[in-house]
Amino acid sequence: xxxxxxxxxxxxxxxxxxxxxxxxxxxxxxxxxxxxxxxxxxxxxxxxxxxxxxxxxxxxxxxxxxxxxxxxxxxxxxxxxxxxxxxxxxxxxxxxxxxxxxxxxxxxxxxxxxxxxxxxxxxxxxxxxxxxxxxxxxxxxxxxxxxxxxxxxxxxxxxxxxxxxxxxxxxxxxxxxxxxxxxxxxxxxxxxxxxxxxxxxxxxxxxxxxxxxxxxxxxxxxxxxxxxxxxxxxxxxxxxxxxxxxxxxxxxxxxxxxxxxxxxxxxxxxxxxxxxxxxxxxxxxxxxxxxxxxxxxxxxxxxxxxxxxxxxxxxxxxxxxxxxxxxxxxxxxxxxxxxxxxxxxxxxxxxxxxxxxxxxxxxxxxxxxxxxxxxxxxxxxxxxxxxxxxxxxxxxxxxxxxxxxxxxxxxx
Amino acid sequence: xxxxxxxxxxxxxxxxxxxxxxxxxxxxxxxxxxxxxxxxxxxxxxxxxxxxxxxxxxxxxxxxxxxxxxxxxxxxxxxxxxxxxxxxxxxxxxxxxxxxxxxxxxxxxxxxxxxxxxxxxxxxxxxxxxxxxxxxxxxxxxxxxxxxxxxxxxxxxxxxxxxxxxxxxxxxxxxxxxxxxxxxxxxxxxxxxxxxxxxxxxxxxxxxxxxxxxxxxxxxxxxxxxxxxxxxxxxxxxxxxxxxxxxxxxxxx
Ligand SMILES: Nc1ncnc2c1ncn2[C@@H]1O[C@H](COP(=O)(O)OP(=O)(O)OP(=O)(O)O)[C@@H](O)[C@H]1O
Ligand SMILES: [Mg+2]
Numbered sequence: 001x002x003x004x005x006x007x008x009x010x011x012x013x014x015x016x017x018x019x020x021x022x023x024x025x026x027x028x029x030x031x032x033x034x035x036x037x038x039x040x041x042x043x044x045x046x047x048x049x050x051x052x053x054x055x056x057x058x059x060x061x062x063x064x065x066x067x068x069x070x071x072x073x074x075x076x077x078x079x080x081x082x083x084x085x086x087x088x089x090x091x092x093x094x095x096x097x098x099x100x101x102x103x104x105x106x107x108x109x110x111x112x113x114x115x116x117x118x119x120x121x122x123x124x125x126x127x128x129x130x131x132x133x134x135x136x137x138x139x140x141x142x143x144x145x146x147x148x149x150x151x152x153x154x155x156x157x158x159x160x161x162x163x164x165x166x167x168x169x170x171x172x173x174x175x176x177x178x179x180x181x182x183x184x185x186x187x188x189x190x191x192x193x194x195x196x197x198x199x200x201x202x203x204x205x206x207x208x209x210x211x212x213x214x215x216x217x218x219x220x221x222x223x224x225x226x227x228x229x230x231x232x233x234x235x236x237x238x239x240x241x242x243x244x245x246x247x248x249x250x251x252x253x254x255x256x257x258x259x260x261x262x263x264x265x266x267x268x269x270x271x272x273x274x275x276x277x278x279x280x281x282x283x284x285x286x287x288x289x290x291x292x293x294x295x296x297x298x299x300x301x302x303x304x305x306x307x308x309x310x311x312x313x314x315x316x317x318x319x320x321x322x323x324x325x326x327x328x329x330x331x332x333x334x335x336x337x338x339x340x341x342x343x344x345x346x347x348x349x350x351x352x353x354x355x356x357x358x359x360x361x362x363x364x365x366x367x368x369x370x371x372x373x374x375x376x377x378x379x380x381x382x383x384x385x386x387x388x389x390x391x392x393x394x395x396x397x398x399x400x401x402x403x404x405x406x407x408x409x410x411x412x
Numbered sequence: 413x414x415x416x417x418x419x420x421x422x423x424x425x426x427x428x429x430x431x432x433x434x435x436x437x438x439x440x441x442x443x444x445x446x447x448x449x450x451x452x453x454x455x456x457x458x459x460x461x462x463x464x465x466x467x468x469x470x471x472x473x474x475x476x477x478x479x480x481x482x483x484x485x486x487x488x489x490x491x492x493x494x495x496x497x498x499x500x501x502x503x504x505x506x507x508x509x510x511x512x513x514x515x516x517x518x519x520x521x522x523x524x525x526x527x528x529x530x531x532x533x534x535x536x537x538x539x540x541x542x543x544x545x546x547x548x549x550x551x552x553x554x555x556x557x558x559x560x561x562x563x564x565x566x567x568x569x570x571x572x573x574x575x576x577x578x579x580x581x582x583x584x585x586x587x588x589x590x591x592x593x594x595x596x597x598x599x600x601x602x603x604x605x606x607x608x609x610x611x612x613x614x615x616x617x618x619x620x621x622x623x624x625x626x627x628x629x630x631x632x633x634x635x636x637x638x639x640x641x642x643x644x645x646x647x648x649x650x651x652x653x654x655x656x657x658x659x660x661x662x663x664x665x
Pocket of ligand 1: 450468
């Protein structure tokens with residue numbers, strides 16, 4: 001069952017070839033999810049309609065003289081990495097000692113990823129992760145060494161400027177060793193209105209007392225299909241703090257699967273999605289409290305107009321041993337048109353008795369009285385509307401601790 | 413003679429299931445202060461809402477002219493730009509929007525409408541500080557979310573501040589005095605008085621004479637069942653204060 005044809009690197013490495021085969025088999029068994037697939041029922045994925053099956057995995061490696069190598073302006077200082085048209089591009093020499101960066105292929109070859117590659121999830125539960133495994137090749141391995149606190153964030157730019165319909169299959173592995181500290185910014189962007197299918201899996205391993213802040217901004221072509229899975233393992237007193245910002249595109253799903261493995265582990269998973277036309281945004285989370293005194297907080301807000309659709313599926317699982325844990329979750333959607341819809345599925349699975357856990361969901365339009373109040377003070381209707389939307393979203397944005405990054409994410 | 417500012421003629425308006433304003437007529441000239449008094453449910457707030465263009469009301473007859481324009485054709489924000497301001501009986505709370513930020517948007521929107529230069533952050537802050545000081549509004553209050561958790565009196569004070577910032581030519585005060593302690597009442601009255609000149613006019617809706625003692629009205633109208641049943645001077649307010657609306661209502665029957 002080969003959807004996408006390509007000669008992948010490293011077919012002669014038996015462990016890698018074997019892993020890809022397992023991915024192929026698992027994907028063949030699961031297939032593309034349908035409306036009957038519970039985890040995908042609101043985000044029914046139609047590869048034929050989306051043109052995904054025509055996607056091509058040929059090498060879109062940019063030449064030295066490609067304009068996309070020009071250094072783009074950023075309002076913050078960062079260690080820069082780039083994945084262009086689905087291929088890891090350029091060099092990455094300016095990293096300090098303390099941060100090890102390699103292409104995934106190199107890391108596989110050097111044996112760095114034995115304990116990490118495909119260790120954070122079960123392929124049979126995630127069809128696109130199985131697909132991702134079948135085409136394993138492109139991606140990065142980043143390891144922040146024990147006790148190292150990076151002085152600036154890592155900025156990972158996923159840039160797409162291919163004319164053709166391409167399939168970008170990316171696997172990244174981030175290891176933050178104990179007492180280390182890092183900020184990652186993922187920026188998904190594209191030129192033109194290219195149609196492509198981006199399937200990303202991040203495997204993130206956070207050690208004891210280590211802290212990982214993960215920001216993602218997705219601002220892609222309206223025709224982009226974007227599926228991302230973040231599998232995160234957090235050890236004792238480690239923290240995972242994430243913020244995902246999705247803008248209009250035809251299909252986007254950001255799934256976060258966190259295992260709080262040891263006491264004191266913490267996860268904050270926030271997201272904002274903004275849709276105007278026919279966009280589809282899916283935020284799916286699964287926070288698994290597997291030890292005592294673990295904490296999770298989720299705040300997700302959407303603003304929808306046109307014919308767009310938003311989906312939030314949030315699972316909080318508390319294992320029998322995970323006493324004294326706290327898990328909070330809130331999803332809110334602002335529906336600015338009659339045809340915009342939102343589907344929300346919160347799920348709490350609580351097997352321990354001494355826990356604090358809650359979830360909530362609301363959806364509605366802007367408050368007419370508030371709008372009128374502002375208009376009666378001279379503020380034009382559209383401006384008043386924008387002020388209210390900004391106020392509504394600001395509650396989530398204000399969770400972003402880094403000012404410059406916050407401003408950059410808020411700006412389209 | 414001063415120029416005519418507002419002319420309401422035979423206005424009929426209501427909500428879907430009910431007519432509230434019934435052939436109401438009222439003319440306000442530049443520089444005049446009119447007070448409206450009337451029993452609960454008479455339709456006083458409805459009149460102020462219709463004047464500001466609030467949603468939900470149906471105009472079934474009559475006309476409203478403001479500065480020679482057909483007011484009913486203007487959007488609420490355009491009416492504010494033209495100079496209509498309503499001190500609301502129940503100001504709206506807006507969480508997530510600071511008083512500061514809100515006021516800056518409002519001041520600049522109105523300036524823009526009036527063809528004046530918009531204020532930059534520093535200019536605005538200077539103006540805001542001096543106006544807030546006059547009304548004894550602490551700077552901390554301006555950093556809070558708009559009206560959220562404000563006491564009744566604080567809300568009214570903030571309405572007064574907005575009025576002085578937006579410099580309306582017709583300020584409508586809908587029970588601006590209710591729930592105020594005596595010092596706050598004085599403060600609101602001072603704010604209103606400082607706005608008074610030969611061009612600006614006031615429409616004051618109140619149940620009590622106290623406010624009228626501070627703001628001397630040129631006319632007092634007794635209002636019942638959606639229209640004005642008697643007009644006169646301040647002596648009418650004194651009768652209401654002493655005896656209620658009884659004799660006015662009987663006279664009509
Ligand atoms: N949206 C509405 N739906 C139904 N009835 C309404 C609506 N708005 C106003 N009314 C009714 O119209 C009448 C006039 O209301 P309004 O608020 O204008 O009175 P008021 O004179 O301001 O009273 P008060 O002195 O108590 O403030 C009341 O009987 C009220 O219940
Ligand atoms: Mg009233």
